[in-house]
Amino acid sequence: MRYLDSFKLATESEESGFVLSDIKLWMSCYSDNVYPFKVFPPKKLVRLDFEDVTFLCGSNGSGKSTLLNVIAQKLELMRSAPFNNTPYFSDYLGFCEFEARHGGIPKGSRIITSDEVFDFLLDIRSVNEKIENRREQLFDEYLAAKNTPFRMRTLEDYEEFKRHNEAKRSTMNAYTVRRLPEELYGKSNGESAFSYFTSVVKENALYLLDEPENSLSVKLQEKLLEFIADSARFYRCQFIISTHSPFLLSMKGAKIYDMDSLPVKECRWTEIGSVRESYDFFKSHSSDFD
Numbered sequence: 001m002r003y004l005d006s007f008k009l010a011t012e013s014e015e016s017g018f019v020l021s022d023i024k025l026w027m028s029c030y031s032d033n034v035y036p037f038k039v040f041p042p043k044k045l046v047r048l049d050f051e052d053v054t055f056l057c058g059s060n061g062s063g064k065s066t067l068l069n070v071i072a073q074k075l076e077l078m079r080s081a082p083f084n085n086t087p088y089f090s091d092y093l094g095f096c097e098f099e100a101r102h103g104g105i106p107k108g109s110r111i112i113t114s115d116e117v118f119d120f121l122l123d124i125r126s127v128n129e130k131i132e133n134r135r136e137q138l139f140d141e142y143l144a145a146k147n148t149p150f151r152m153r154t155l156e157d158y159e160e161f162k163r164h165n166e167a168k169r170s171t172m173n174a175y176t177v178r179r180l181p182e183e184l185y186g187k188s189n190g191e192s193a194f195s196y197f198t199s200v201v202k203e204n205a206l207y208l209l210d211e212p213e214n215s216l217s218v219k220l221q222e223k224l225l226e227f228i229a230d231s232a233r234f235y236r237c238q239f240i241i242s243t244h245s246p247f248l249l250s251m252k253g254a255k256i257y258d259m260d261s262l263p264v265k266e267c268r269w270t271e272i273g274s275v276r277e278s279y280d281f282f283k284s285h286s287s288d289f290d
Helices: 012-021 023-027 064-074 089-093 114-147 155-169 172-179 189-200 218-234 273-284
Strands: 004-008 047-049 053-057 097-100 110-112 206-210 238-243 255-258
Touching: 004 064, 053 064, 053 218, 064 089, 064 110, 064 206, 064 238, 110 189, 114 155, 114 189, 189 218, 218 238
Parallel strands: 053 238, 053 255, 110 206, 206 238
Antiparallel strands: 004 047, 004 097
């Protein structure tokens, strides 16, 4: 499903006109503090057209994440993590335009960045560390209750009496499990990151994903590829994704923009420099696989 048809960035002449209209910028010779101005004119990138799944690929510093953030802010998408905002960001957005269909951009559309996923993993770790500390406390509590005689004298002692009796009848593990909140995930970082995408992505929405392959093994990248393809095909989702992953870029029917080319252009995934380098590397070591 396609909600966002196209997006237009500021042209070189529009950027120059903005600089000339601001005496401080003009006097400072268009200094580097005007991000995201100056990022895209050197790439001769003005307009992008999108499919159900569109990839932005390129080396570090190629502008992939900046482009996603510009689109997300112009479309006023939900986000959970901060981004590299500047005093000139809103000025830049004033030159941007987009074309949408099917009644516009759906509610619930959002950008999901690597920082957001990393924060989620840290939250899981923090909660699980607290659970682990509570586990140690319950071990001590079990041993004390099991080995210390207790006699109920009033009704106020009833709960304590039950606890002592349970400790005497139960194993330490059973006693602890019944009192311990469940750990959020008994999974690796990669498995937790993958589960984050599958829990956050819902039906009927536009999603901007910034390098979602981070923390994911090859197998999990393949599972993410399948999940994205199914979400676009069956659940009316649209995706714009920045990535280095050849496994994601291999998705059939996706549009790919090479952010390293000058000008930026569409390409096949097998034409991407990093993919070709990986291919040449494995090809040169093909005898090791025999």
